[in-house]
Amino acid sequence: MHVSDLALDDFRSYEHLVVSLEPGPNAFVGANGQGKTNLLEAIGYLSTLASHRVGADTALVRRARPGTPQPSGAVVRARVVHGQRPSVVEVEIIAGKANRARLNRGQVRPREILGVLRTVVFAPEDLSLVREEPGLRRRFLDDLVVVIKPALAGVRAEHDKILAQRSSLLKAARAASRGSRPPASMMSTLEVWDAQLAAAAARLIAARVDVLDRLRPWIASSYDQVSRGRSRAGVVYRSSLLAHEGLPEPSPGGDDRSAEEAALSDTAATAARLEAAMTDLHHREIERGANLVGAHRDDMSLFLGDLPARGFASHGEQWSLALALRLASYEMLRHDVDAYGGDGEPVLVLDDVFASLDAGRRDALAELVAQAGQVLVSAAVDEDVPAQLRGARFIVSDGEARRA
Template identity: 50%
Template sequence: MHVTHLSLADFRSYARVEVPLDPGVTSFVGPNGQGKTNLVEAVGYLATLASHRVSSDAPLVRAGADRAVIRAAVTQGERSQLIELELNPGKANRARINRSSQVRPRDVLGILRTVLFAPEDLALVKGDPGDRRRFLDELVTARAPRMAGVRSDYERVLKQRNTLLKSAALARRHGKSSATSGADLSTLDVWDQHLARAGAELLAQRIELIGVLQPLTDKAYEALAPGGGPIALEYRSSAGAAGEEHGLPPGRDELYERLLTALGEARKQEIERGVTLVGPHRDELVLKLGQLPAKGYASHGESWSYALALRLASYDLLRAEGNEPVLVLDDVFAELDARRRERLADMVAPGEQVLVTAAVDDDVPGALVGARFTVAGGEVARV
């Protein structure tokens, strides 16, 4: 799988830009602040419907413009497809495939798959649990695009359930009954079932993913930092439904029952606090280095190696499952010491398509031979 052409209109700093791309390694080199990352950010957005830099679409639209358009031609084997996303902050985004009539944005998921590593990924190790949950869910969706719908359903139910709980909590604080406040707590059982159903599907996918990701992460970490392990990925669920130490992990039906039970046990506290306390949105992926959590204990170099190992493991997993993703390395090599830089370059050089950004030519390791573009002053020019 590779991108053969990238076209942007009013995306970030670009009023318009056209970038033809080849398989193999392509490097975008130029001073900071010139738009290198904007190019690979657009590629990543097409694959995940999200930016690795910001949480909303508004910053992606060029100042003064109403919308932004990302368009890319993607080739997989003998098949080529054109995907287009129109970003409309404050309104619904639009999507087209092969210039056909409009489809839902999430329908483009799976056409292009990417694994993107950037300096922001240090948050996978040092950041909040939400960073690690997002990592799992994006990889789950890359493996099974239908999970985008499950995630959307879960977020919708969670939002509505939280609204009900918040209304009930406010009523209690002001001495009102739930009925007079409009918070009908009799519907909580129904919301619990909806939340547990979508949550069990997401939880099952996360647990299964961790099982197959663990050995790949071990392998990548050992390659980057020989003798630096062992490492372990440990899932901690708010419903007590993590992977089993013995035998197979629990199935969806069992996870559904565990979530329902945990929601029932937490109901009194949830009503008091006005928020849902049980579910995948409260779970944690603990990254362990030896017997200790990497967060707070790993050195800076160890944290970088761990974050890189997670991304490389994701890349190896997707590649093994049939469609080699585009690998994006955004301003990564400048952050690494010489040893890790060369090891990483040797590991990724054979990829079907590898996109690299760097501030100077010397930041691109010699093993990454391929096309090179300079990026400056809003212009992208092939060298």
């Protein structure tokens, strides 16, 4: 698929922008702060209804200069060519209120536009996927789970709701127990929540393990290409059950899923293990007032060779690994014919990537993505756009993007 036209109103630094894009490579060139990332962010937002840089949507609405009228919302609209049928998809971001969405001019619920435009965005912020807290890696997996199986968005939401309710109950039990045991009625309510949380978490975990399994060969091959075969990237699902059950920490593994991952894909067995762990942990959970085991405490462990990437890999290696995770998502979605009937190739967005790569890695990446159905890249100067990606070129400056 590709975006053929994009229009922005009051989005970030753009008061009004209309631009036509081409299939294949499109390069956005301009000095820092001119609006390259803003434009790419708008495209990503239309695809996921979330920004890759901020949690709160209020930052997305243009802040007018003092003395000029402040817009109440932003509009992002795109024409997406997917197979034979183009679709026009639009979202209106209203400061402090729910979004409004339109598909082919008809009003729809925002959720209904998800999937019309598929993107994979790589931005410098993705370095945190390798470096930071497990929460970002869980979100990476969960987002892919939902792209592949939209029905699992419901399971994810249900899981989060049960988790919050169980957490409130644990806090209430802590307040009620004060040195002794909490009332029996609270304990029996807790057991009901144990079963519900275990069931929802087990479904989410099985879906994550499945996605990781599909992703694994692409992570290895993407990293191999980006790093020019310097070391091997490995990825293993790390369950919070391991520590509780006294099982060893995951090791780098190989091309196949580990025995532990295979076990986690059995939803009924995982639910039973989680419920047993919660029963053992009740006392500590009440003391802490927090859920201590489950999908929300799991991680995706990343390795380069035999060493964990977090804490051991160099800056350049971490960067290449983060990039490989996004490229792997792209390759997986592009090749996942069952999920999309063969026409689901996402638009690939590479924000400010090439300047940070040495010449060898830059060429390897350019070769890898040159054949993409549509790839949008940004760079501060023309020299940072590899020759393989010379296609449509746009100059971004002062709230405008003009075809050059």
